Amino acid sequence: MGKGKFKGKPTGRRNFSTLEEMIAGTSSRPRRFKQVEVEHKEGEEIEEESEEDSEEETERRKGIQGIIQIENPNLVKPKTMKAGQADLERTTELSRREREEIEKQKAHERYMRLQEQGKTEQARKDLERLALVRKQRAEAAKKREEEKAGLITWTLGLITARNYWASCRLQMGNDRWCSHINWFA
Numbered sequence: 001m002g003k004g005k006f007k008g009k010p011t012g013r014r015n016f017s018t019l020e021e022m023i024a025g026t027s028s029r030p031r032r033f034k035q036v037e038v039e040h041k042e043g044e045e046i047e048e049e050s051e052e053d054s055e056e057e058t059e060r061r062k063g064i065q066g067i068i069q070i071e072n073p074n075l076v077k078p079k080t081m082k083a084g085q086a087d088l089e090r091t092t093e094l095s096r097r098e099r100e101e102i103e104k105q106k107a108h109e110r111y112m113r114l115q116e117q118g119k120t121e122q123a124r125k126d127l128e129r130l131a132l133v134r135k136q137r138a139e140a141a142k143k144r145e146e147e148k149a150g151l152i153t154w155t156l157g158l159i160t161a162r163n164y165w166a167s168c169r170l171q172m173g174n175d176r177w178c179s180h181i182n183w184f185a
Helices: 019-024 031-048 051-059 096-117 121-172 174-180
Strands: none
Touching: 096 121
């Protein structure tokens, strides 16, 4: 059965030290507290030493950094200038990315000018397609006109045929006509 009031969490469960553990020095408190206490006591002792020793300790680094003393080659140190030292006539150079971006924009503008003039392959192909589409549309319009004219002719033929049969009906008489043909009755 677990100790404490609640279920254990990722941080751990409650641990209580007894009086004997505290006297023996084996309490359940983290070791970090002991280290802090030891450092605090050492700090008091260090203050008592001379100033030269304290300067050496501040320069000394902990862990691997104390052993290896290599500077970062990628670290760019900031260049500080005074206002009097600034060279106002010197022009700033563009970075590679900025130069490439400007070149890309100029190339695009040049290509668009040639495209408008019809000097590029893509413009020629576009003009050929446009001519083909115009030709097809003209042929389709001509065909529609012919069909319209044919429809008018066909309609006139129908009207003429109807008129002919109507006149025949009148000549034969309605009774005889309706008995064998009942198309227009």
